[in-house]
Amino acid sequence: MLGRLVHARRLVHPWQGHGNGRQQVAPFFFGWSKVKEAWKKLNDKDQVKEMGAKLAEERKGLKEELKDSLRWGKDVRDLRKTGGKRFEALQMIDLKQAAGFPLVKTTCLDGADMNLPYACSENRATLVVVGMRGAADEMLAAYRQAFEHSKAGRSPQTRIIELWLMERESYKWFKSSFEKGLRKKVPSPARQANTALVTEDVAAIMQGLGVDNPIVGYAFVCDGMGRIRWQAHGEPTDAELATMCSGAEQLLAKPNIKVFKKR
Numbered sequence: 001m002l003g004r005l006v007h008a009r010r011l012v013h014p015w016q017g018h019g020n021g022r023q024q025v026a027p028f029f030f031g032w033s034k035v036k037e038a039w040k041k042l043n044d045k046d047q048v049k050e051m052g053a054k055l056a057e058e059r060k061g062l063k064e065e066l067k068d069s070l071r072w073g074k075d076v077r078d079l080r081k082t083g084g085k086r087f088e089a090l091q092m093i094d095l096k097q098a099a100g101f102p103l104v105k106t107t108c109l110d111g112a113d114m115n116l117p118y119a120c121s122e123n124r125a126t127l128v129v130v131g132m133r134g135a136a137d138e139m140l141a142a143y144r145q146a147f148e149h150s151k152a153g154r155s156p157q158t159r160i161i162e163l164w165l166m167e168r169e170s171y172k173w174f175k176s177s178f179e180k181g182l183r184k185k186v187p188s189p190a191r192q193a194n195t196a197l198v199t200e201d202v203a204a205i206m207q208g209l210g211v212d213n214p215i216v217g218y219a220f221v222c223d224g225m226g227r228i229r230w231q232a233h234g235e236p237t238d239a240e241l242a243t244m245c246s247g248a249e250q251l252l253a254k255p256n257i258k259v260f261k262k263r
Contacts, residue, residue, distance in 0.1 A: 089232035089240050092247040098227040101128065101220065102208030104163065105200065109183055109192035116161070117226025124157040125251040126222045127244070132165045132214040137185075139217030139235055146241040152248035162186070162195040167202045167214060175199060219244065223251050 101117040108114050120126045127147045129140040144160055147153045153160070164182065166175070179197055186195050198205065205211075211218055213233075221230040221244060230247045232240050 085234035088237060089230060090243050092221075092243070092250070093229050093231070095227070095229075098223075098229055099208075101222050101226045101228055102205050103201070104198060104205055106163075106196040106198045108194065108196045109179065109186065110189065112193060114161075114194075114196055117222065119159075119161065120222045120226040121224055123159045124155075124224050124254070125152060125248040126159045126161060127153075127248070128161045128163060128220045128222060130163045130165060130209065130211060130218040130220070132167055132211075135215040136217035140219070142236050142241070143217070143219040143232070143244065146236070146245060147248065150245035150248065152245055152252055155252055157252055158248060160194060162191070164195075164197050165202050165205065165211070166197060166199045167206060221248055221251070223254075 101120065104114075104116040106114055116128070127143065129143050131137070131140050140162065144162070147158075147160060152158050164178075166178065175197065182195065182197060183192065186192055209218065209220070210231075216234050218233045219231065219236070220228050223229050229251065230244055232244070236244075
């Protein structure tokens with residue numbers, strides 16, 4: 001029956017003429033080979049297992065997206081209630097208790113490679129601001145501008161680094177678009193040389209820094225050995241900004257011991 005149907009209905013090729021009085025025809029069922037190929041895959045156990053694994057991975061990704069959406073609502077409520085702050089950073093971290101900045105390998109907006117904490121060895125004090133959402137823009141700007149206008153910020157022995165973490169796996173597909181938007185937001189060549197979009201090992205970086213609220217900005221002051229000597233989060237208070245700047249001045253007064261090889 002199928003054979004009769006295939007040969008009974010015929011279509012004229014629109015690009016062929018009728019000069020010889022006979023129509024040039026072709027079967028209407030052009031997708032038959034694709035149907036057979038799909039049927040063959042459905043009967044292949046390995047193919048079925050592979051398809052099942054892909055579906056399971058996609059389902060897992062959807063569950064993670066749902067968890068992130070639920071967490072987003074909680075983070076917004078915390079931001080409205082407390083400004084996203086859990087504590088006020090009013091003192092420097094003791095040297096014996098200071099943890100090292102987690103390893104971050106990335107590329108700055110100007111195309112240069114940057115590795116942390118090795119980049120900290122080039123200065124006596126480095127302010128690293130970290131954000132994940134646009135809601136953190138004003139928070140990070142407050143830390144950055146206060147540091148820039150301080151006595152420590154005017155020293156050639158200090159540096160400000162901006163990191164934007166892409167914590168969702170799906171965001172990697174749009175990395176070029178995010179970078180384009182970030183370049184518009186950071187037009188200064190000097191800032192672009194110290195600003196980076198981080199896509200690799202983001203979960204480990206967040207855990208190492210204690211970053212748990214994606215809509216809040218974070219700030220860290222590191223010494224020349226890449227150790228975190230001060231950290232804050234959320235909207236900074238005047239007292240916090242004063243502590244940050246005075247702490248950086250203290251680091252400038254101490255000799256810098258470089259323990260990292262320049263990379």
